[in-house]
Amino acid sequence: VLKNVNLEINPGEIIVVVGASGAGKTTLLRLIYGAAKKLGGDIYQPTQGKIVVPNNVKVSILLPGEIEPNFGNESLIEHIYNKVKDESLAVEILNKAGLSDAVLYRARFYELSTGQKERAKLASLLAERPNLMLIDEFAAHLDRLTAMRVALKLSKLARKAGITLVVITHRVEIIRALAPDKIIFVGYGTARIAKKEELNAILGGFEK
Numbered sequence: 001v002l003k004n005v006n007l008e009i010n011p012g013e014i015i016v017v018v019g020a021s022g023a024g025k026t027t028l029l030r031l032i033y034g035a036a037k038k039l040g041g042d043i044y045q046p047t048q049g050k051i052v053v054p055n056n057v058k059v060s061i062l063l064p065g066e067i068e069p070n071f072g073n074e075s076l077i078e079h080i081y082n083k084v085k086d087e088s089l090a091v092e093i094l095n096k097a098g099l100s101d102a103v104l105y106r107a108r109f110y111e112l113s114t115g116q117k118e119r120a121k122l123a124s125l126l127a128e129r130p131n132l133m134l135i136d137e138f139a140a141h142l143d144r145l146t147a148m149r150v151a152l153k154l155s156k157l158a159r160k161a162g163i164t165l166v167v168i169t170h171r172v173e174i175i176r177a178l179a180p181d182k183i184i185f186v187g188y189g190t191a192r193i194a195k196k197e198e199l200n201a202i203l204g205g206f207e208k
Contacts, residue, residue: 019186
């Protein structure tokens with residue numbers, strides 16, 4: 001799927017990954033995750049070459065339908081509290097994920113709307129206190145304004161906390177809100193820092 005890839009992502013950078021469907025964007029995230037978690041298997045390890053990550057890496061990942069937070073019958077506030085063991089911090093994390101309504105704190109995951117579920121998953125990732133976050137199809141089920149707000153909050157939080165953030169999205173407004181340090185283009189069998197003409201073709205005139 002991907003060949004001749006030579007990329008460097010620095011600690012604390014915000015990276016957006018773009019490219020056509022099926023080009024290998026999710027594969028790139030899986031390989032980074034596999035290196036961070038020291039996983040075996042064909043889908044998590046490259047057949048050639050290597051991926052080097054810092055020894056202190058602590059990764060959280062969201063691959064919809066594949067790797068997602070596990071919500072049971074507990075309320076959202078209980079779910080986050082079980083991870084952080086601090087009620088005030090749990091409330092803060094829910095707020096930063098865009099779930100600031102006190103009614104939602106007591107709601108169960110299955111009671112949420114599609115957009116609220118997406119924000120709950122993001123809150124669950126943040127509660128793991130990662131220094132590397134990998135997110136596929138970021139904010140795909142949020143309306144434009146909410147997606148921008150969540151992306152802006154996540155970007156500010158990542159920069160403040162020194163979290164390295166790698167996000168796959170095709171939405172121009174989300175890219176602008178995230179204000180990435182680099183945009184990686186995945187296509188034609190490889191992944192590389194995107195050129196302006198490639199961004200124009202995919203994103204319809206996006207300018208950093």
